[in-house]
Amino acid sequence: MSVALLTVAGVALDALLGEPRRRHPLVGFGNLAARLEQRFNAGGRGWRSHGVTAWFLAVVPLTLLALILSWLPVIGWLVDVLALYCTLGLRSLGEHVLPVAQALRQGDLEEARRRVGYLVSRETRELDEPAVARAATESVLENGSDAVFAALFWFVVAGAPGVVLYRLSNTLDAMWGYRNERSERFGWCAARIADGLHYIPARLVALT
Template identity: 45%
Template structure:
């Protein structure tokens, strides 16, 4: 059995496991990596880019080395099982959808306080003072952006690099979520992690946009082409613009992060997102994920 064939079958089995089970409720490997990264940060933190390069390099390099050792130790059907387990560990598409639907439920119940409390499960936006429309928009935007981060990008890197690619991508993405912020503590230290994440998601974000077009049609393509580059992130705008066109809504606007207000260009020319659009976004995210899995199978 070739490495490519084993990886493809393992990737697809991992997608199936994620769809059926979602993230492990206890002992999640990504959470364990996060704890390790937090301890290592306390050891090496300095307010400098050089320290951040060491931090990211050691942790991502360790993830790659672990993946290489796992893959070399696996032969035949065991390689498929190892790839499937790694894929399941790094995918988060099903849990993303569940969080989106949980937000939809509390908003339908009219419980804005519970909805504001849940927003931190999806994004880092300040929830204070957000009304139903703002919470619905934040949720749709988070589902759109994280379709790439949680589902499409791991499959891309798994197809390219097998188990080392899977583990390396999730390490990069986790470090960006931990230290990739433009604030006084991480402006310099988190620079390397943030740039690595931008590079790792460049192709997957654009593939996500094209898969959304494939799953929805011409309006998604029109808005993706017109508005995809308007976002301050080099990648998030591709996903959000495609979702905006596919759902017929308008995303973007004023957001607050850690007390800092950002005014982002709007994407799409439809109406303001409503609560019912959250479920539509979750279904579109799942469709794009399964389209990516079909693409992996077709290219194997």
């Protein structure tokens, strides 16, 4: 199948089904990442080299598995479609942000504040309508870059292994890529790789 058809199929699955209702594959990966951090960054004492090792152990085997499965005759195309489906979050993003817009249109500021609180980590109880709208828009752009544009970009570039590499790297960045005492050294590799993978997709978001 062509890349265009595979992409349409993956997006259609996301639009039809949304995120997997049962255990999302990324939940299991998150548990693996947590165990690797306990092993290589116990007490926040891990160095950059430890973070590099943990990143490779977490990402490379699964990326190679996706590559091998995508090469299989007959079912390789299905692996591509499912990989894209599991890494997209377009429908989920809409399900979270549309209630904010609807509440604002109806003049229900309290509901809009409550709903936007699900999208952002800041305190929302004192936000006025423009601030709520800005917070929701910023969240859509940021998460749209992560869960839509970048996933589609790396799928088009490299198929299932590309989108798996991207999504796992992005997840590790979200877990390890903090500039605090515990993660600054250990999470350096995850943060820098995620920055590189986002470089072009983020600019595509800006163009839109």
